[in-house]
Amino acid sequence: MLKIYNSLSRQKETFKPIEPGKVSMYVCGMTVYDLCHVGHARVMVVFDMIARHLRNIGFDVTYVRNITDIDDKIINRANENNESITELTERFITAMNEDSNALGVVPPDSEPKATEHMDQIIDMISALIKKKHAYVGSNNDVYFDVSSFENYGNLSGKNTEELRAGERVEVQNEKDDPLDFVLWKSAKPEEPSWPSPWGEGRPGWHIECSAMSTHCLGNHFDIHGGGQDLQFPHHENEIAQSVCSTGAEFANVWIHNGFVRVDEEKMSKSLGNFFTVREVLKDYQPEVIRFFILSSHYRSPLNYSIDNLEEAKSALTGLYTALRDAHVSNDIEPKKDYVDQFNSFMNDDFNTPKTISVLHELAKELNRCSDKSSKEAIEYATTLKYFGSVLGLLQDEPQAFLQAKTGSDDNELDEVAVQKFIDERSEAKAAKDYAKADEIRDHLVSLGISLEDTPQGTIWRRN
RNA sequence: GGCUGAGUGGCAGAGUGGUUAUGCAGCGGUUUGCAAAACCGUGUACCUCGGUUCAAUUCCGGGCUCAGCCUCCA
Numbered sequence: 404m405l406k407i408y409n410s411l412s413r414q415k416e417t418f419k420p421i422e423p424g425k426v427s428m429y430v431c432g433m434t435v436y437d438l439c440h441v442g443h444a445r446v447m448v449v450f451d452m453i454a455r456h457l458r459n460i461g462f463d464v465t466y467v468r469n470i471t472d473i474d475d476k477i478i479n480r481a482n483e484n485n486e487s488i489t490e491l492t493e494r495f496i497t498a499m500n501e502d503s504n505a506l507g508v509v510p511p512d513s514e515p516k517a518t519e520h521m522d523q524i525i526d527m528i529s530a531l532i533k534k535k536h537a538y539v540g541s542n543n544d545v546y547f548d549v550s551s552f553e554n555y556g557n558l559s560g561k562n563t564e565e566l567r568a569g570e571r572v573e574v575q576n577e578k579d580d581p582l583d584f585v586l587w588k589s590a591k592p593e594e595p596s597w598p599s600p601w602g603e604g605r606p607g608w609h610i611e612c613s614a615m616s617t618h619c620l621g622n623h624f625d626i627h628g629g630g631q632d633l634q635f636p637h638h639e640n641e642i643a644q645s646v647c648s649t650g651a652e653f654a655n656v657w658i659h660n661g662f663v664r665v666d667e668e669k670m671s672k673s674l675g676n677f678f679t680v681r682e683v684l685k686d687y688q689p690e691v692i693r694f695f696i697l698s699s700h701y702r703s704p705l706n707y708s709i710d711n712l713e714e715a716k717s718a719l720t721g722l723y724t725a726l727r728d729a730h731v732s733n734d735i736e737p738k739k740d741y742v743d744q745f746n747s748f749m750n751d752d753f754n755t756p757k758t759i760s761v762l763h764e765l766a767k768e769l770n771r772c773s774d775k776s777s778k779e780a781i782e783y784a785t786t787l788k789y790f791g792s793v794l795g796l797l798q799d800e801p802q803a804f805l806q807a808k809t810g811s812d813d814n815e816l817d818e819v820a821v822q823k824f825i826d827e828r829s830e831a832k833a834a835k836d837y838a839k840a841d842e843i844r845d846h847l848v849s850l851g852i853s854l855e856d857t858p859q860g861t862i863w864r865r866n
Numbered sequence: 867g868g869c870u871g872a873g874u875g876g877c878a879g880a881g882u883g884g885u886u887a888u889g890c891a892g893c894g895g896u897u898u899g900c901a902a903a904a905c906c907g908u909g910u911a912c913c914u915c916g917g918u919u920c921a922a923u924u925c926c927g928g929g930c931u932c933a934g935c936c937u938c939c940a
Binding site: 432434439442443447474476559561562566568608629631632635636637659661664667668669670672673699702704706708710711714715717718724725748754759761763764771835837840853854855857 | 872900901
């Protein structure tokens, strides 16, 4: 039985799909004006893990993750760079896909773009105006009338009185109420724009997600997700727009992942304390980042640090080491007791840290098997790799992982060079010239290569 | 100021009303020419003060500290 923490009710709930056997999930994706940082990586990896698990336990999943390709930041950045909006957004969409692929993220079933859904956006705004939930301001901007939706604030646990009392809500004269938010912005000269019943303009940020989610998944769907910072106002506004325009229920379950922190502070563009995915990939294999992300619960804060990445690397190295001489078979069923355990942890609000402890347990059992081709050993290895596939881990060839270059250091020895040193050392060893053998080994260690002497010969790995 | 969430062993990080998380690091051992890897063994951890209870790190209340949202943000 799958239980998911629903931000709307602030508790774990037993998941009941709207349509038996099917799950529809919408996740707020990236605004493509810059490279993805580790915080974005967390969203991609977390919801990928969720989609994988839902599929693994038998659901037919439709996963939609949007791309925001028009907004103020994009316009500003394009102006700064002196390039067109589309040049800019296409460049960063490509970069995002590269990062996403590197992290082992299975592409969502659909990645709708705001600019390609203007009709749906305009239709929804028209419906809101018609139903008196929105109005056209004196400047021809269209605003949503927050006071017209009595459940406003349910998701974020805020009430409109307190929000109005808050000093930080900026007062804009065009709005009837400071809480009202923009649905359609009329275009200033030189700005990209689309025709609408209210003149040339572009959509506000929140409306695109309401329009695209309901367009792709229907008015009422199962899961809506995103980073915790979107809970208010973005998701709150989405609910208001969708419910008021369609008259139907919107998302049943709201999932919000926690932040990535740097020195106990949220990693964010505005604070400037972010690390881009490709920056981290210079020093670490992508799977290390993925493992790092999954090693804490998706709702907990995740502290970004070199120490923590190193720890993820060690743990993952241990798992791959166990798989190194192991045999995996497609003809063997994963061990049922472990599968039950694994699934019960995943079904408990996607408790990946717990499932990783199962991975370690299996690796230990596998290491204990003296005969790696025994049925028992094959079962452990097969089960381990199967769990890895649900988490999006451990799918590389073990030696490929253990010997992979990280890419940032051009001085790294290549495989041929390493093998030459190993051969040289083997000769020295055979001649019982241990001083020389040790000298070669020390030299390799200083170059980041560790050797292991095994009955089958000397093998190596990169540290 | 309002609203969330959190405070676990050297570090990271789950979890639980009474029984081993797990990983990294450390220590002892097995193995090894020596190592490495692996295995075995090894840790009086649960912010603070009250309360409930036979029993609380776990439930309730107060306090302290931290993070987040209330403005663009994954």
